[in-house]
Amino acid sequence: MTARPANAHQARLLRLLRDGGPTSRARLGDEVELSRSKLAVEVDRLLETGLVVADGLAASRGGRRSHNVRLSPGLRFLGIDIGATSVDVAVTGPELEILGHLNQPMDVREGPVAVFEQVLAMVAKLKHDGLAEGFDGAGIGVPGPVRFPEGVPVAPPIMPGWDGFPVREALSQELGCPVLVDNDVNLMALGEQQAGVARSVRDFFCVKIGTGIGCGIVVGGEVHRGTTGSAGDIGHIQAEPEGRPCACGNRGCLEAYFGGAALARDAEAAARDGSSPELAARLAVAGRLSGPDVAAAAAAGDAAALGLIRDGGTRTGQVIAGLVSFFNPGLVVIGGGVTGLGHTLLASIRTQVYRQSLPLATGNLPLVLGELGQLAGVTGATRLISDHLFSPA
Template identity: 55%
Template structure:
């Protein structure tokens, strides 16, 4: 199946404007794009003929004959896929990236790429059936891994054993018959925040993704910054220890990495130590009941006011903050958005991160810098993945 897109830069700008701001009148579009009425009409007619734009009812009267609103055509549908170490999350959106249907399913952390992609295709089939949808305009995928954006493959991902070099993009594109884009989850979530979250109001911001895998998405000058080889924002394995062998062992095989101190596995490890040492009767009781702990158990103990759980979460947050101080001073963002934490952990981590960053940074960098939790929560991944696909489909040739 051949998918058409904009033929020139004006059409691409028009589509992105309708995607980001919703239905607009011809007059509003002409003013925003700086196009004459005749040129706008010609470009709109071409997009309508391709099935990318359609009318959406009458516009508000500005005197004279009433104009009609234009919108991204109803047949334009994107899919956003967020693959994690323990879950696949799939959503279908319209052309404005509003989520129309969504399904999530747990997966084993060592299920492997072939089986995980097969599950992903099954879920996509189910949400497409819900909407009676036969065609997808594009699919975006976020992975908790370093990703070669050019090749659409994960590169040596500690959180996804066995996925190195697996052709996620090409396998899905062959099965679905539409463009597929793949990026790391922090970048994808940053795009979600840029489209529908707090980041929408800022041209320069950092999205700090915590949880099982840690990363940082950077939007600079209104554009996602990937770096020369798609490695920008890869903070998970920055070493915090004094030297070789210092600090806890990380999944990457090294020791003292940020993720080894602050990831979900690290929180569980420290919580088990607190339970075994008798510092937390609540956590010890949970171990006795369940035979172990999860990050959800740590979150529940933290929100319930357990001193040991709160102390270990604050300790992890301080390690994150030490790295964030360097990022804030180097990049000078307009806002820092934090997401990916287990429900209940975020507020405690946020308070500690703010305390350290504001105390250790010069006023010029942080005097008016908000540090906030994501208001999109777990929707950031699927919305951002759909945005990733739409950026490609709505790009000028």
């Protein structure tokens, strides 16, 4: 895609078509507050660029039938979501509908060269399946803070070898298209805003509980990245003064109590000290434990496993309660791998938030699981790059 919208009106029209699909000129006119003649000029210019194509006649609204237009069906966006232990790659069409998706285990600690080799092989596979010949743009999420304008990870604690690596530039060269890089949690929030539970919500945050715990913040419809790109890094907020030692060197951090890493540690301890027969049996077979083991043990009625989930939810709820009082969001979304723990976890988080935050802030506050699961990040990634491309050049 070489064409870009020439002005804010065209950008608005492109986003409307992305989010609403084929639309009549008449309806577009209702949305953008342009005169009929000015609208026609802008739509015609977009048709000339090839970004937009005619799509037949719309249903009658009385009087002459209006012509439908839509985004070029040939537009292709690529979404990449690098987690700590797995990677998702997806190809979308112009309306960010997912045409194909791959998920593979991966270790982010292997560094950017090895990870990109794997990612590019996954991309080649999706291309080979006939989903795309090339891409108009790509978005990529990484599990750490990012200097957003440059697309470079900054001092990411769980990503040794990535500090300062020019992710945006390197990937843009490999893919031959514009690329934007963001923190994975911001992309999860954007994904839920684009196609999930946060549609039409302007102020919300999205807590991702994976190996670690992070938070994507949306203010007035836009991601808030903070002054140095580290906004939402809530895993090291203190949950307990002088509490458990944390890998970061402080004490009492939320991640010292919960998240995939803490949960695995506590589950293995419960297996070994005899408090959980279910977890002990699983540990004997697998040699190690992780979130899904705890979920399965809890589902089998194991009290120790249920206790781990409840305690983790309470700690997470404590921290979220403070953030709700501070930020007064319209919605809180919980997502990430640990949401496999399901409604026991959600119930503990909710109990703590509703008990501890100000009633005025929680009166109408939905606190829900994300809807998009594994696809939230890649959806957010394509939303991010399409927002960029559908902005005035």
